[in-house]
Each structure stands twice: as structure tokens, then as C-alpha cells.
Amino acid sequence: MTSTTTPLKIRIDDSAGAPAPYEQLRAQIADRARSGKLPAGFKLPTVRGLAQELGLAANTVAKAYRALETDGVIETRGRNGTFVAAAEGSSREAATAAQAYAERAHRLGLTEAEALGAATTALRARYGR
Structure with a gap:
């Protein structure tokens, strides 16, 4: 059995009897998106x-x-790329905002911990905690 893995943890099995590679790819991305392993955005x-x-x-x-x-x-968002879709309207908007924040934090040179800390502080302030 031959298989290939990506950072997405997609495995394509090209052994006899395996589904077509396109179907394997489609099913794995869909399963990961629906389970939350690939989050919206x-x-x-x-x-x-x-x-x-x-x-x-x-x-x-x-x-x-x-x-x-x-x-x-x-x-697909044109030249911006292809993203896992959010389930519904407000979730989709939140995922888009989160993606924009992640991109901005990266451009600013923040570490993941710094970006999460800033977002957590803002959310706690907004929700009065």
C-alpha cells in the first residue's frame, strides 16, 4: 500500500480497490470539516x-x-484562497473575522500565544468577565 500525507493529515491510498484519489480527498476534507478538526475559516x-x-x-x-x-x-474567496466554510450566517461571519484577525496578528509578528492572549482579553472585556 502506498500513501501520501499532507500537513492536513490527508492520506491518499493508491492501492488496488481503494476509492479514486479525488473521492478520498473529498471525503477526508469533508469529514475533518464536519468534525471540527478543520475549523471554519x-x-x-x-x-x-x-x-x-x-x-x-x-x-x-x-x-x-x-x-x-x-x-x-x-x-473560495477569489484571490484570498479557499477556506473551510462556516455552518451558518453568524458562525460564518465570526470565522471570517477570526481569520482576518489571525492574518493581522501574523503580519504584526505576534506569536500564537500573544494573539490568543489579546483576543481572550478583548472577549473577556466585552462579556464583562
Whole structure:
């Protein structure tokens, strides 16, 4: 059995009898998104980047991404990339805001702990804790 793993922990099994690679990719991303292992707002690799990581054709990854987008699991935001979609309106808006905050904190050079601390302080102040 041959398999490839990405930082997303996607495994493609190319042994005989395994589902098509596109279906394996689609199912694994969908399962991880629905279980919360890939949180709403998580930025997915580009089609070409993921294809290269997995050793697949770009068309295979694009087909999986199209199916996931049709199912509402992911959303493409033009040049900004492809993200795990939020379940509903307010969740989607919160995920978008969180993603924007994460990108800003990164540009400012904050560590993850510093960014989380700033967000926690702001939330506690807002909710009166």
C-alpha cells in the first residue's frame, strides 16, 4: 500500500480497490470539516500546492474542491484562497473575522500565544468577565 500525507493529515491510498484519489480527498476534507478538526475559516492549500504535496494531478484536487464547494463544505474567496466554510450566517461571519484577525496578528509578528492572549482579553472585556 502506498500513501501520501499532507500537513492536513490527508492520506491518499493508491492501492488496488481503494476509492479514486479525488473521492478520498473529498471525503477526508469533508469529514475533518464536519468534525471540527478543520475549523471554519481554516485556509486550505492551493489546488496546485495540494496536488504537489499529494503527488496528484491538479485536476484531481480541483475536482475534489469543486465537489466540496458545491456541498457547502468549503468556499473560495477569489484571490484570498479557499477556506473551510462556516455552518451558518453568524458562525460564518465570526470565522471570517477570526481569520482576518489571525492574518493581522501574523503580519504584526505576534506569536500564537500573544494573539490568543489579546483576543481572550478583548472577549473577556466585552462579556464583562
